[in-house]
Each structure stands twice: as structure tokens, then as C-alpha cells.
Amino acid sequence: MSFEFVKKLPTPSEIKEQYPVPEKLVALKKERDQEIRDVLTGKSNKFLVIIGPCSADNEDAVCDYVSRLAKVNEKVKDKLILIPRIYTNKPRTTGEGYKGIVHQPDPEKKPDLLAGLIAMRKMQIHAMDVSGLTAADEMLYPENWRYVSDILSYVAIGARSVEDQQHRMTVSGFDVPAGMKNPTSGDLTVMLNSVYAAQHPHTFIYRGWEVNTTGNDLAHTVLRGATSKHGQNLANYHYEDLNLLLQLYNERDLKNPATIIDSNHSNSSKQYKQQIRIIKEVMHSRKLSPDIHNLVKGVMIESYLVEGSQKVGEGVYGKSITDPCLGFEDSEQLIYDIAEYE
Numbered sequence: 001m002s003f004e005f006v007k008k009l010p011t012p013s014e015i016k017e018q019y020p021v022p023e024k025l026v027a028l029k030k031e032r033d034q035e036i037r038d039v040l041t042g043k044s045n046k047f048l049v050i051i052g053p054c055s056a057d058n059e060d061a062v063c064d065y066v067s068r069l070a071k072v073n074e075k076v077k078d079k080l081i082l083i084p085r086i087y088t089n090k091p092r093t094t095g096e097g098y099k100g101i102v103h104q105p106d107p108e109k110k111p112d113l114l115a116g117l118i119a120m121r122k123m124q125i126h127a128m129d130v131s132g133l134t135a136a137d138e139m140l141y142p143e144n145w146r147y148v149s150d151i152l153s154y155v156a157i158g159a160r161s162v163e164d165q166q167h168r169m170t171v172s173g174f175d176v177p178a179g180m181k182n183p184t185s186g187d188l189t190v191m192l193n194s195v196y197a198a199q200h201p202h203t204f205i206y207r208g209w210e211v212n213t214t215g216n217d218l219a220h221t222v223l224r225g226a227t228s229k230h231g232q233n234l235a236n237y238h239y240e241d242l243n244l245l246l247q248l249y250n251e252r253d254l255k256n257p258a259t260i261i262d263s264n265h266s267n268s269s270k271q272y273k274q275q276i277r278i279i280k281e282v283m284h285s286r287k288l289s290p291d292i293h294n295l296v297k298g299v300m301i302e303s304y305l306v307e308g309s310q311k312v313g314e315g316v317y318g319k320s321i322t323d324p325c326l327g328f329e330d331s332e333q334l335i336y337d338i339a340e341y342e
Contacts, residue, residue: 010117052084260297
């Protein structure tokens with residue numbers, strides 16, 4: 001066999017016992033989870049803004065960022081729910097490059113998965129403590145879900161994962177919202193099939209157990225743009241795209257029809273400044289159509305302390321080492337602009 005078994009990792013229960021969530025934060029998460037659920041079920045008219053670094057690579061910078069975000073949240077909380085984007089796993093198209101803090105707690109050193117799991121959990125708890133906000137992360141590895149199941153209030157399923165059966169079945173056991181992104185091909189049917197699968201019960205093998213799930217009625221769609229067979233980026237956030245998605249939802253028996261617009265990735269061709277224009281167009285579309293207003297429940301924005309990106313090792317505090325992000329000043333103003341639309 002070409003597998004080298006390096007070390008047996010602690011179980012999620014063991015990690016949770018060593019690094020527990022304080023009781024006051026357990027209560028906070030319960031309250032936040034309900035607020036977010038109410039948006040997706042239509043009980044609340046608030047708008048979700050999932051915002052933060054492309055990859056959460058440094059605990060100090062991430063906690064600094066979410067502390068600042070908390071101050072902005074106080075000014076808009078009557079209209080918006082800000083969900084810090086604290087992504088600890090980074091999908092790599094070719095398999096090369098920095099894969100997130102779970103792989104490399106220090107981006108300049110070799111992978112260490114045990115140290116990474118601990119660093120990820122400590123950072124998420126620290127961020128929650130300093131900000132009073134519970135976070136979103138991407139579920140890149142379904143078997144890792146239980147390491148963070150008591151921390152996260154939102155989970156994204158990426159464009160390369162959304163067709164995978166194990167991801168879909170694992171989401172069916174969540175008690176928090178899961179945003180199923182359209183695949184890189186842009187096929188909306190694939191995305192909606194993923195939502196259908198996640199909303200229904202399943203029996204499958206998970207972490208060495210036979211498990212049953214009840215289905216997740218908060219599974220929903222995320223539009224993140226697509227890539228054509230010629231490698232060109234194709235946006236799917238325009239008014240016509242939203243109308244098409246609404247039509248496709250109406251043709252299916254799905255609970256809580258909802259979509260989130262990812263303003264970066266293929267929608268912006270990773271031109272991070274374009275996120276501002278894209279968000280404003282989406283908000284305008286919501287004003288034009290009551291049906292689109294009801295369908296579009298939020299947006300995703302890649303944002304950090306310093307705009308742009310850098311290579312690993314350049315050492316600029318609060319600047320992305322993966323995809324380029326909006327700086328905090330532009331992000332703060334964009335949040336206020338979003339609130340003005342509501």
C-alpha cells in the first residue's frame with residue numbers, strides 16, 4: 001500500500017472534551033442559529049451577510065477582523081445578520097498550495113493535522129468569544145464535520161464537492177443551514193438535486209458507524225458563477241439568472257426555497273473589487289421583484305483587513321494568502337450600503 005499511516009487522530013468527542021465551548025457561547029450559538037433559521041424559513045425579513053477572509057490562516061488576524069466586524073454588526077443588526085466567514089479548509093483545484101489551517105496551522109511549515117484540528121477549534125471559539133458572532137465554514141471533508149458541529153452556524157458546500165454523495169448525505173444530518181453551491185460547470189440542476197438529497201433522510205456509513213439522518217430543511221442554493229468549456233468565467237447573479245432559479249425551484253418539491261449570492265469566485269472572475277458592484281446589482285434586483293426579494297436571502301463576500309492578496313511568507317498582517325479580498329474599509333461601507341437597501 002502507498003498509504004503511510006502517520007498517527008491516529010483523536011475522535012471529535014475527545015477534541016471537544018479537551019477544547020470545550022464555554023456555556024455562555026453555547027447559549028449564544030443557540031440564539032444565533034434560531035435567528036438564521038428564521039431568515040431561511042421566511043419568519044424574519046433580515047438579510048444574511050456571510051463575510052470574511054478567503055482562508056482563515058492566522059488566529060490573531062482573524063479575531064482582529066471579527067472584532068471589528070462585531071462593531072459594524074451593532075449598527076446594522078436590526079436589518080442584517082453578519083456571519084463571519086472563518087474558512088479553515090481551502091479546496092485546491094490542482095491539489096497544490098496552502099490547504100487551510102487544518103492542514104497547516106503555520107502556512108510556512110509542513111502539514112500537521114492534529115495541530116491543525118486544535119488550531120481550528122481554538123480559533124473558532126476565540127473568534128466567537130471576542131465578537132459575539134458565530135461563524136460559517138466550508139465542509140471540504142465530511143468526516144471532519146463533528147469536530148466543529150457545536151461551533152458553526154452556517155456551512156458551505158463547495159462547487160467541487162456539491163456532486164459528491166458523501167457530502168450530500170452528511171449535510172442531511174446537520175441542524176444548521178448548508179449552502180449548496182452550483183458546480184463549476186454551472187449546472188443548476190446538479191445544485192438543486194444536491195439540495196433535494198440533503199433535505200431528505202439517509203442511511204450510510206459515517207466515521208465507522210451505520211447512521212440514520214432525518215434530512216436538513218435548511219439546505220439551500222448558492223450561486224457562485226461558472227466556468228465554460230473554454231475556461232471563461234460566466235456570472236449567474238443577474239436578474240435573469242435569479243428568475244431562472246426561481247422557476248426551477250417552483251418546479252420542484254423543496255422546502256424553504258432560498259439562495260445566497262457568492263459575489264466572488266467565477267461571478268467576479270476573482271476581481272475582488274467587483275464584489276461591490278455585484279452586491280449592489282443583486283440588491284437592486286431584489287427591489288425590482290418581490291419574488292426575487294423572497295428568494296435571495298443573503299450574500300457572500302470575501303474580505304479581510306488588508307485588500308488584495310500576498311504569497312505565503314510575505315508577512316503582511318491581515319492580508320489573504322489565497323484569493324484576493326476586499327479590504328476592511330470597503331467592506332464596512334458595503335455592509336452599510338446593503339443595510340440601506342433593506
